Amino acid sequence: MTESNYDILGVAEISTEKEIRGAFRRLALQYHSDRGGENKQFIRIKQAYEDLKIGKKYPDTDAEKLRRSRVYSGDTDADIRRKNQILGREISREMRTAEEWAAALNRSNSTATRLFGSKALGEIELERKANGALSIKGNFMAGSLTYDGPVIMQGSITSPTWTKEFATYIRLTRGDFRMLEATENKYKIENGARITVENGNAIIGNVFGRKLRVEDPGGRVGVFEIQEHRTHVCAPNGTIVAENVVNTALLEAEKIIIINAEDDVRLAAREIEFYGGKLTYDCVIELRRGGWIRFHEGFSIQGLSGDVIIKLENGKKIRLFDIKTKKIRDLDVGLVPEGMHDRNSTMVGNKFTITYEMLDSLAKPAKQDGGSRFGL
Template sequence: YAEENKTIISVKNGNFVLIDPLQNNFIIEHGAKILAENGDILAGNVTGIKEILQDPQGRVGIYVTKEHFTELRAPKGKVVIANARETVLLDADTVVVNNLINNIKVHAKHLIVFGTTMNYNCEIELTPGGSMTFHDEGSGFALSDDATIKLENGKIFKFRELKTSNMVGFGKQITYDYLDNLDKKTKRDTGFKIGFKFFRKK
């Protein structure tokens, strides 16, 4: 998977579109890099790859993992795909996806997830004024508590913090501003009632 063998496509004006990608079983994979500078990307399933290599220092029985991210970037538009699986980077103003499966990184202003799965090693970074929306109408069990949410200002959360706030699923919109103030809200709500008196933890 040498860099010189990877597919690189750049569209300066217009969209990158695969026609009926699921029906035609089109998959973008193996570290391909696609950029739509001023448009959208419409594709099917997207997958990267992890390569297991022998230790570069020659130590016997020691191996290292090299990640080859498949990258889809539409900085001024939308990336709309089916499933992102195994080492994928999605970077766009708006990302629309079914499922985020195993080592997926998303950088977006708006993220919309229609499926039920997001693994523990997925990472979402939102930009100011943005939002996340999850349409899972079940228990949310397969949306991992340990997935990481980052804000552009440096704040980091685990997905469990949103689950406990009852903000996940059923198309509820989780805004950047809500996340930015989540730690303040948590501090205000840290307390318990005994009788009719309210005590706060110090």
């Protein structure tokens, strides 16, 4: 049975206001920290008294407390996990409702606007427009949403890092996903959120993943493991246009247009264009057959990390640093269109198109699994 605020103060429901106030003062003196009492119990008593003053019979549930609080925090790790679990569940439930609402409007080809969430959880506004596009205003924090049409995003997208149960996943079955004026508004996708645009393009802002050092799940003291939250944007039949992609992220598309990539970024596409001057720290480019890479800037030694790897679809690998100093004249004559570039220029930079065939001719053969070195 749920304990009421009357029970907490030890008074009957028929008690007068004077009796309730007297009970509160007596208990407050008993449990006040200045008199050696328990602060947690004092707070509980004070809240019960405040609730009864406005006619509220029962204390807030955990979910109600979170609705009045925007924080992902608590006094202990257990408090944080419990609060975050409740918060994630509440937001995910709202997103399921939003998905059903948008799908119903799509089926009836209707227009409407509705707020989801709350001031405590964070509000987002969804609007189904006459052209079938879904406008989302506000930050998308957790849960999944699938929509059969284009999406216009006016806000950032994040994902909870404490659990995968309520991870953010936005999926479009057709149409483009576009972050509206992402540069000016500093919109970003982060913390392991996933966006899939099955039959369209993704025009987005900055992309950030996250790595956390967490204590050993087995409880071993002084032992830690790395928890990876790789942010993933996928447009298998379209183009991804992004700004800076940093720290544990994966972009997959037919074509990728990007400014910079830094720190454990994976790019998989047939065509890739770089407009910035940084490609650093454990980045990997996976290039499909018949594809190409183009660098619009002249890279510096500092901007191009020696450990960036290009993987070809046939299994061959080549370090990007190894081709940074390669001259166009070092390539087979048949691989370079005649008269289009100064053959004394480097391959990397200045808009030169580095084709799959060029890289294939320079890369080392893929290692084959064979017997032992003794020929057995």
